[in-house]
Amino acid sequence: MCRRLAGYEDTNDAERLSVDPAMRQVVGGRAKEHNAASTSEMGRFETNVLTGSKNLRALMDLPGRWVDQVHQRKAPPEIILDMDSTASETYGEQEGSAYNGYFECECYHPLFCFNQFGDVERALLRHGNVHSADDWQAALEPVVARYRNKGVRKFFRGDAAFAHPKVYQYLEAEDYLYAIRLPANDVSQRQIESLLTRPVGRPSHEPVVWYADFLYQADTWDRPRRVVAKIEHHKGELFPRVGFIVTNLKRLAPQVVKFYNGRGTAEQWIKEGKNAVKWTRLSCHDFVDSQVRLQLFALAYNLGNFLRRLALPQGVKHWSLTTLREKLVKIGAKVVAGARYIVFQMAEVAIPRGLFRAILERIHRLWLPEAVPG
Numbered sequence: 383m384c385r386r387l388a389g390y391e392d393t394n395d396a397e398r399l400s401v402d403p404a405m406r407q408v409v410g411g412r413a414k415e416h417n418a419a420s421t422s423e424m425g426r427f428e429t430n431v432l433t434g435s436k437n438l439r440a441l442m443d444l445p446g447r448w449v450d451q452v453h454q455r456k457a458p459p460e461i462i463l464d465m466d467s468t469a470s471e472t473y474g475e476q477e478g479s480a481y482n483g484y485f486e487c488e489c490y491h492p493l494f495c496f497n498q499f500g501d502v503e504r505a506l507l508r509h510g511n512v513h514s515a516d517d518w519q520a521a522l523e524p525v526v527a528r529y530r531n532k533g534v535r536k537f538f539r540g541d542a543a544f545a546h547p548k549v550y551q552y553l554e555a556e557d558y559l560y561a562i563r564l565p566a567n568d569v570s571q572r573q574i575e576s577l578l579t580r581p582v583g584r585p586s587h588e589p590v591v592w593y594a595d596f597l598y599q600a601d602t603w604d605r606p607r608r609v610v611a612k613i614e615h616h617k618g619e620l621f622p623r624v625g626f627i628v629t630n631l632k633r634l635a636p637q638v639v640k641f642y643n644g645r646g647t648a649e650q651w652i653k654e655g656k657n658a659v660k661w662t663r664l665s666c667h668d669f670v671d672s673q674v675r676l677q678l679f680a681l682a683y684n685l686g687n688f689l690r691r692l693a694l695p696q697g698v699k700h701w702s703l704t705t706l707r708e709k710l711v712k713i714g715a716k717v718v719a720g721a722r723y724i725v726f727q728m729a730e731v732a733i734p735r736g737l738f739r740a741i742l743e744r745i746h747r748l749w750l751p752e753a754v755p756g
Contacts, residue, residue, distance in 0.1 A: 384408050386682035388712045391660040396424040403717040407724060429666070432674045441677045445502045445684055446528055452501070452688060455748070460535035462498035463525060463558075464648035465544065467491055467514045470507075470662035470676075478669040480511035490664060492676055493521050498644075500651045500687050505680040507664070507673045514543035519552065526556050535559070539645035545628060547603050554630065561642040564609060564626040570598060571624070577613045578622055590615040593635035598628075610638045655683045658703035686711075693744040695737065709733050710741070 385391075385399055399405045400418040409418045419427070432441055470490040472479035482489050489510045495503045506521040529536060538553050542563040553560045564570070571578070573596045581590050592613045599606040607628050612635075614623040627642050655661040661679030664672040686703045689710075694701060701709070709732045716727040728738070 384682075384685075386659050386679055387686050387707065389658075389660075389707055391663050391679070392665075393425050393428065394421055396421045403724075404715065404726065428674050428678070429668070429671050432677075433668075433670045438670070438674065438677075441674065442504065442506075443524065444677070445680050446504060446525060448681070448684055448688070449497065449501050449503060450528065452692070457532070458499075458534060460498075460537065461529055461532075462537040462539065462644070463503065463522070464496045464498075464539050464645045465493065465518065465522065466496075466541065466645070466648045466652060467493045467508075467543070468652045468656070468662065469510075470664050472510065473665070474667075476665075476667055476669075476672070478507075478509040478672070480509055482510050484514070490662075490672065491516075492662070493517065494648070494652060494655075494680075495521055495525055496648050496651055498647075499691060500647070502655075502680045502684050502687075505676055507669070507676045509669075514541075515546065515549070518544060518549065522552075526558075530556070537641075538562075539642055539648075541645070547600070550607065550628070550630075551604065559629075559631050561627050561629045561631060561638055561645075563642070564628045566624060566626055570609060570611070570626055573598070573609075574611045574613060574624070577611075578624070580615055580622070585615075585617040587617060589617075593639065595635045595638075610635045612639050654703045655679070658686065658707055659683050689745075692748060693741050695740050695744070698737065 385395060385405070390396075390399060396419060400420050402418075406418050431437060468491075469482060469485035469487060470492055472488050472490055476490075478490060479488050481487070482491060485491075491508045491510050491512055491514070493506045493508060493514075493516075495505075497503055503525045504521050506517060508517055536556070536558045538558045538560040540549070540560075540562045542565050544562050545564050549562065550560070574594050577592045577594060594611045594613070596609055596611075597606040598609040608630065610627045610629060612625045612627075616623065625639075627638060629638050629642075631638050631641065633641065659679050659682045661676060661683060663679075664675050666672045666675060683703070686706060690699065690701060690703065690706055694706075713728060713732050718725040718727060
């Protein structure tokens, strides 16, 4: 995981990192005196050990267990789950690879569930030609089970791929408040027909935005549900931009839209995972091997995100994971080995001494037990 966080996503990189002084100190144990795991050892561990059904289940649960440990220090008053998918391009005869018409490439189609802090709650690798919401319950149920008795407010956001009555019924049964994009149809368009006409007079430079909400029941739904509509008239555009959201939130329509728009951060987190830890680089032939790799990438991503949101001082909390890697993780140092200590002498070009000290102090405080109120 540390190797992947540092930008060494390929197993072949282990050959060089096995003799790297810093990596050997991170690994600890016998690696301090000898070498860390070689490429062949890492390969066997990933493809022979972690692919076992019991080990793989434990590995897939590990991101959530890490998140629970973070929340033990300071439990959030609410949890917001964002679910989204992306493409992991494949090459050659990789098992489970298929052409995806939406992404227009041969790929895998992994599914991610994030919380509002950007932590991966769960990741699931899927074949390339499945629907965006395929296996949604397999990915969501373990996360829902962890928060079921936590006593926090629970929310869910998803794009139009998750606009399915089984999703609504499941979330309602689990006491989740949700906002999910709803594809437009003739019935919903008729509900806002009076708002689709362009306002009379000189067009405004700023978009003219209207909101509406109404009860709607599709043929496959068990009951009517609230739908919020946002209609935007933009200067120079002939037709308005219209979006529908199905929700059980009691908020005003503009507040529902604002809450739903927050799910755009999930797309940003997926992009960060692609750029910083290369979690879509899944080049194994066997599908289960690629599943293991995705889980390890998700853990590396969480490790970086925890470092960013728990250890970085306020002035640098805006760093992307790529910036964090290049300035804090993947940096050069002179190693001075003494009889009792090993000293890493780092240049202050990437990060000043005071800032580095502040980060180390914050990391140290995470190890200390929380004070019990008197």
